Amino acid sequence: MTNFLLRRLFSAVVLLVAVSFLAYVLLFPTAGDISRNILGENATEAQVALKNQELGLDQPLMIQYFAWFMKAISGDLGVSYFSSQPVWDTLMIRLPVTLSLVIVVTLLTGVLAFAAGIYAAVRKGWVDRTLQILATLGDALPPFIVALFLVTYFAIQQKVFPATGFIPLTESPAGWVRTITLPVIALAIGGVAGVAQQVRSATLGVLRNDYIRTVRSRGLSERRIILTSVLRNASTNGLTSLAVQVVGILGGAVVIEVVFALPGLGSLAVEATSRTDLPLIVGVILAVVLIVVAVNLIVDVLVAWLNPKVRLS
Amino acid sequence: MMSIKRRFVATAAAALVSALAFTGCSGTPQESTSNQEGPATAPLLRIGALQEPQSYDPAQANEGHLAPIYQAVYDTLIKREADGALSPMLATSWEPGQDGLSYTLKLREGVKFTDGEAFDSAAVKANVEHFKKANGPLASSMDSVVGVETPDTTTAVLKLSEADPGLPYSLTNAAGYMGSPKALETTGIKTNPVGSGPYVLDVANTVAGSKITMTRNADYWGDKLPYDKVEFQVLAEETARLNALKSGQVDAAVFQRTATAAEAEGAGLLHKPYATNWEGIWFFDRDGTKMPQLKDVRVREALSLAIDREALLQSVGLGKGELTSQTFGPATQGYDQALDGKYAYDPDRARELLKEAGAENLAVTLPVSQAFDPSIYDGIEQNWKDVGVNVTRHQWAPGTAIASMLRGEFSVAYMSLVQRDDWRHIQLLLAPNATWNPFKTERPEIDELITKAQTGDEKAIAEAAKEINKIVVDEYWFSPIYRLEQHFYHNDKVDVQNQAEQAVPSIYNYKPTGK
Numbered sequence: 001m002t003n004f005l006l007r008r009l010f011s012a013v014v015l016l017v018a019v020s021f022l023a024y025v026l027l028f029p030t031a032g033d034i035s036r037n038i039l040g041e042n043a044t045e046a047q048v049a050l051k052n053q054e055l056g057l058d059q060p061l062m063i064q065y066f067a068w069f070m071k072a073i074s075g076d077l078g079v080s081y082f083s084s085q086p087v088w089d090t091l092m093i094r095l096p097v098t099l100s101l102v103i104v105v106t107l108l109t110g111v112l113a114f115a116a117g118i119y120a121a122v123r124k125g126w127v128d129r130t131l132q133i134l135a136t137l138g139d140a141l142p143p144f145i146v147a148l149f150l151v152t153y154f155a156i157q158q159k160v161f162p163a164t165g166f167i168p169l170t171e172s173p174a175g176w177v178r179t180i181t182l183p184v185i186a187l188a189i190g191g192v193a194g195v196a197q198q199v200r201s202a203t204l205g206v207l208r209n210d211y212i213r214t215v216r217s218r219g220l221s222e223r224r225i226i227l228t229s230v231l232r233n234a235s236t237n238g239l240t241s242l243a244v245q246v247v248g249i250l251g252g253a254v255v256i257e258v259v260f261a262l263p264g265l266g267s268l269a270v271e272a273t274s275r276t277d278l279p280l281i282v283g284v285i286l287a288v289v290l291i292v293v294a295v296n297l298i299v300d301v302l303v304a305w306l307n308p309k310v311r312l313s
Numbered sequence: 314m315m316s317i318k319r320r321f322v323a324t325a326a327a328a329l330v331s332a333l334a335f336t337g338c339s340g341t342p343q344e345s346t347s348n349q350e351g352p353a354t355a356p357l358l359r360i361g362a363l364q365e366p367q368s369y370d371p372a373q374a375n376e377g378h379l380a381p382i383y384q385a386v387y388d389t390l391i392k393r394e395a396d397g398a399l400s401p402m403l404a405t406s407w408e409p410g411q412d413g414l415s416y417t418l419k420l421r422e423g424v425k426f427t428d429g430e431a432f433d434s435a436a437v438k439a440n441v442e443h444f445k446k447a448n449g450p451l452a453s454s455m456d457s458v459v460g461v462e463t464p465d466t467t468t469a470v471l472k473l474s475e476a477d478p479g480l481p482y483s484l485t486n487a488a489g490y491m492g493s494p495k496a497l498e499t500t501g502i503k504t505n506p507v508g509s510g511p512y513v514l515d516v517a518n519t520v521a522g523s524k525i526t527m528t529r530n531a532d533y534w535g536d537k538l539p540y541d542k543v544e545f546q547v548l549a550e551e552t553a554r555l556n557a558l559k560s561g562q563v564d565a566a567v568f569q570r571t572a573t574a575a576e577a578e579g580a581g582l583l584h585k586p587y588a589t590n591w592e593g594i595w596f597f598d599r600d601g602t603k604m605p606q607l608k609d610v611r612v613r614e615a616l617s618l619a620i621d622r623e624a625l626l627q628s629v630g631l632g633k634g635e636l637t638s639q640t641f642g643p644a645t646q647g648y649d650q651a652l653d654g655k656y657a658y659d660p661d662r663a664r665e666l667l668k669e670a671g672a673e674n675l676a677v678t679l680p681v682s683q684a685f686d687p688s689i690y691d692g693i694e695q696n697w698k699d700v701g702v703n704v705t706r707h708q709w710a711p712g713t714a715i716a717s718m719l720r721g722e723f724s725v726a727y728m729s730l731v732q733r734d735d736w737r738h739i740q741l742l743l744a745p746n747a748t749w750n751p752f753k754t755e756r757p758e759i760d761e762l763i764t765k766a767q768t769g770d771e772k773a774i775a776e777a778a779k780e781i782n783k784i785v786v787d788e789y790w791f792s793p794i795y796r797l798e799q800h801f802y803h804n805d806k807v808d809v810q811n812q813a814e815q816a817v818p819s820i821y822n823y824k825p826t827g828k
Contacts, residue, residue, distance in 0.1 A: 033716035038367065040375055040450040041715055041730070042741065044748055048716075050448050084368040084503040085521060093521050148552075155560045163556035164548060166523060261546070261553035263523035271522070271549055276712045 008300075012293045019289050020072070023282045024065045034081055034276050055081065068279070077286075078279035080272075087283040090268070095287060097166050097264035098253055100176070102291070104184050105249050109191040110242055116192065117199025117238065118226060121207065131196065138193030143252045147186035147259045154182060164261035183256045190252070191245040198241035202234040209233075236307050243299040247292055355825035358540040358807065361554045361566030365525060365547045369506035369514070370497070371440065371490035372447035377731070378567065380486075381820040382545055385527045387508035388535075389489035390418060390437070391481055395822050397644060397734070397813035399481055402535075403432060403491055403509070404469075407484070413476035413768055420467045424534045426493035428507050434463035439494035441471065444487070453748075454483035476767045478736045478774055511538045511820070523547055539824055558582060558802060565803035567817050570686065571631045574800035582802040586633070587811040591640055592685075592729030593794035594620070594693065597721065599754045604724035606672045613789035615666035616677070616725075618659045619700040625692045626795050634797035639786050640742065642732025642796070644813060647739075647778025652786050656793075663700040676703040680723045682714035689727065721751035731814055732796070735778035739763060743781060743790075759784060 035051035036043065043051075052058045056067065068078060077087035120131040155163035161182050167175030206212065207230060215225050254266035261267070265284055272280040363378045374383045392402035404418040424432040438461040445455050457477035462470040471480070483489065496507035506514055512527035519525050525545040529537075546563055548554040551573050554566045559580050568574050578584065594616070601608025622636045638655040641647040667673055677697065681690050694704045709717060718726050730749070733741065741747055744763055745755040759781055766777035785791070801817060803809050810822040 033713045036716035036719070037712050038450070039448075039452075042453065042748060043450060044453050045719070047448055047452055054448065082367045083365070083521065084370075084373075090521060151556050151560075156556060159560060162562055163560040164553045164562060165546065165557075258550045259553060261523075261548045261550060261557065263520060263547075267549070268522065274711050 005297075008293075008297055012290075015293065016286055016289060017069075019285055020069070020282055021065065023285050024068070024278070025061065027276070027278060027281060028061050028064075034278065037275055038081055068282070077283045080280045081277045082275050082280075087279050090280065091265070091283050091287050094263060094265050094268045096168060097262050098250075098257070098266060099291075100169065100180055101183055101187065101253055101256070101262070101264065102246060102249055104180060105187045105191065106242065106246055108184065108188050109195055109245060109249075110238075112188070112192045113195035113242070114199050114231075114235070114238060117196040118203050118231070118234070120196070121200045121203035122222070122226065128200075131200070135193040135197050138189045139197075141189060143186045143190060144255045144259055146189055147182070147256055150182045150186055151259070166260075166262045166264075179260075179262075183260045183262060186256055186259075187249055187252050191242075191249060194248075195238060195241050195245055199234060199238040202237035203230055206230050206233045232306055236303050239299050239303055239306075243295055246295045250288060250291065353825075354537075354539050354541065355806075355827075356540070357542045357544065358823055358825075359544045359546060359563045359565075361548045361557050361563040362525070362545040363554075363567065364549060365522065365545070368503040370447065370449070370502045371487065371492040371506070371508070372444040372452075372497075373449040373503075374487035374490055375450040376486055377816045380815055381817060382525060383487070383490055383506075384510065384820040385512040385543055386506040386510040386514055387490035387492060388424075388510050389486070390484040390491065391489055392821075393482075393485035393812075393814075393819070395810040395812050395819070399485060403489075404484070407481055409476075414473045416471045416473070416480060418469045418471065420469060421534070422467055424509050425532060426491075426496075426507055426509050427513050427530060427532075428493050428496060430493045430495050432491060432509055433466040434461075434469040435466070436491060436494050437461060437469040438463055439497060440491050441488075443492075443497045449487060451483070451487040454479070454486065454488045478767065478771075479734075479740060482734060482737060509534065511535070512543060515542075538821060543820070558804070561804065564807045565801070565809060565818075565823070568800040568802065571629070571633060571797070571800070574633065574798075574802070575631055577800070577802040582804060584800070584802050585809070585811055586798045588634060588642075588796035589731050589799050589814060589816055590729045591637060591642065591732055591793050591796045593637075593727070594792035595718075595726050595728050595749075596724070596790060596792065597718070597726065597750075598724035598752050599788070599790055600752060602724075602752055603721075604677075606670065606675055607724055609670045609672065610788055611666045611670040612672050612675065613792070615663040615670070615672075615700065616697065616702070617656045617789055617792035618666070619663040619696045619702070620656075620693060620792060620794065621658045621696055622656070622794050623658065625689065629686050629689045629692065630795060630797050633800075634795045636795050637793050639782055640730075640732070640791055640793055641735070641738060641778065641782045642814075645732065645735045645738065645778065646775035647735045647782040649779065649782060652782070655786060660696075660700050667700065667702070673701060674703070675701070676705065677725055678705045678707055678723060680707040680709055680714070680717065680726050682709045682727075683711060684714065685727060685729070693727065719748060719751050724752075729797075731816075733814060735774055736766065739766070739778065739781060743785060754790065756784065756788075 034057060035048045035055065039047055039051055056064060071078065079086050080090060083090065116131055120128040151163050154161045162179055166179045169176040212225065212229060215229055253264060254269055257264045257266035258270055265287055269284045272284060366379055366382055367373060371387050388403050390402060390404040391407065392400045394400055403421050403424060405421055406419045408417045410417065420434060420437065426432060441455065441458060441461045445452065457473045457475055457480065458471050459474045460472045462472060464470065491508060492502060493507040496502045505516055511530055511533050513530050515526040515528045524547065527543040529541050546557060548557055551568060551570060554568065555573050555577060557563045558566045558577065568577060596607060596613050598604050598607045606612045626632060626634055626636060637653045639649065639652045667675060679690065679694060697704050717723065718728065742749045743759065744750065745753055745760065762777040762781050766774040799816060801811065805828050806826060808824040808826050809818050812818045812822055
């Protein structure tokens, strides 16, 4: 297990370095106009040239990347071109917002999807068909359409939830719930649908196994059978699917955070990209990669724990 | 007191009188206004902001959408009233020297920065020097200033390298924001402003990227503003801004798309029509450096007459604006109403002109930016194709359009800019070395007029602006299309006065209605 974790950690570091380099190289061609964007339409060419010098943008790409890299390994991700704030500080402010969304949506998706999937597989018949239709519908609805509908109805017409903004959990738990409810619903709908279908088919598969028949013949209650024998075996597929969904949720969060003006990593990514704020873009990308790596690691460990057959070597 | 325009003196005086009447001259504004216009004070004003400042260092301040945020914490040397008139603020008067190479500012006494430091001539000197060194967005507005003399604590003399009629205006803007000299030298100023303005930043209740909270500066020297607290909610996305305004989370917000404005109107939000920008086609390459045919004024005329302005105003601008053929705004001395209808739609004449100029196979590259409604490009492209012009598009990557234009990469482009006062308009767009004259078009007659205006009085500037405007319109330097309305909307809890030459109202222009 330790060996496995060490290997995963090593590949994560390699991934981070590779991603940061790619981000630099790919974004650099458009970075030439950063100084002009910072200074605005009134600035003279001389001012722009001076700013380029200040920011080190007049240096060759490789030298700039190397300078960034040397600082980054000591934990200094640089300073945003547009907010004068260290990138690290900005990420630390934005991360809780996105993590709030991702964690709540993931937990909610997990619980609802497992419940719905298992229920559909066990009950079959019209319950199953209804759930299938709802799942397809949920899968097909883009989060931002759901978001716009939710805002229009619940925020503007009924005024039960705020249309925009975010209140941190530490400041006011009730406020936090109010501000993330609509975004969470918008993000969860597609995820629940997708994962529920995976869980349903996995459960159906498990239920067809001989050992279930054996367990049944012993007279155990159906609930007991589902909780002990079926859930454990069917959850591998469900969890893997959930991990894929988390990556999707991160993508969806970009749009949702913009629609609800939540100050998270998603809206930060959009702002930073539209302004070609290179240090910030690279910072956001690294943070997102880290989240994805962490989620995959957690799921791998969970799956191994649930299913000895895929125990890690 | 002396200001650059005579009418400014009159309006400034009128504004001052009304300001004094409004406040009862005594710093007890509540009593005098509470009877008819609703309460004079209110606990909270919430404004939907497009962006947040990149730094609270006054030298890094920018104008437009950011102005009210800086105005809340920093006073300027000179104040710009809602109608554009200049009036005293930290400087009680400003007087140009005989040779035009200096400005003498008389400074208000008894003003303190929020860190307890005194505002005096030494503070002005420190701010000017800091501003020039910091290379902020508006650094060039102080280019003419070479130094500051401080004969006594309440007098500061700005020394100039050349006459600069635009300087008083600059002192109402970033160049005029006064920060505590002690704080200017620290990096803390970037995130925590120290000025003498009506409000102070409430750092504990400010969240980067989300919310800026300002609370009253208890020791403010001037007339209190009506709100105890001002909150700028950073809502970069247009739909989020509209939703926040519709649901009552903010009291006021500005929109960029006409369709959003129509939706805000439909939701019963309030709006006072006014225009700050003009927009249209810019013929940057008037001398034919890159595109030889463009040197022929008949080609530029043909491309202008081919555009169906009225149709574009109705379809793209939903009729919310006025057609124009000139770049000078109606509030300027250079403006001539008769010129507004000059470039009337006439495709037949456009075809004739192209034929006369031997440019029947004209090919134009039209660069496209995401900043504008795509249908404006579609419309112009169709209009030009209708008269036989071959149009190729170039899509700008996000955030590259302005830099690309100013590097002279394109002969022709669609762009929108604020209508500034005569002098700054000429300096920014029309002078041979102007930032927005990337191909450096130069006409001896314009050079002469500029020199006359620079050293002459305000009448000389007005006359020069009129003549320059006529030359530029006759020569088709631009093909302006319209002045679109600014889409600033608010609810019935606030009364807002539009600010001349500014995308959003200044912080002084808000008043509670008591609803």
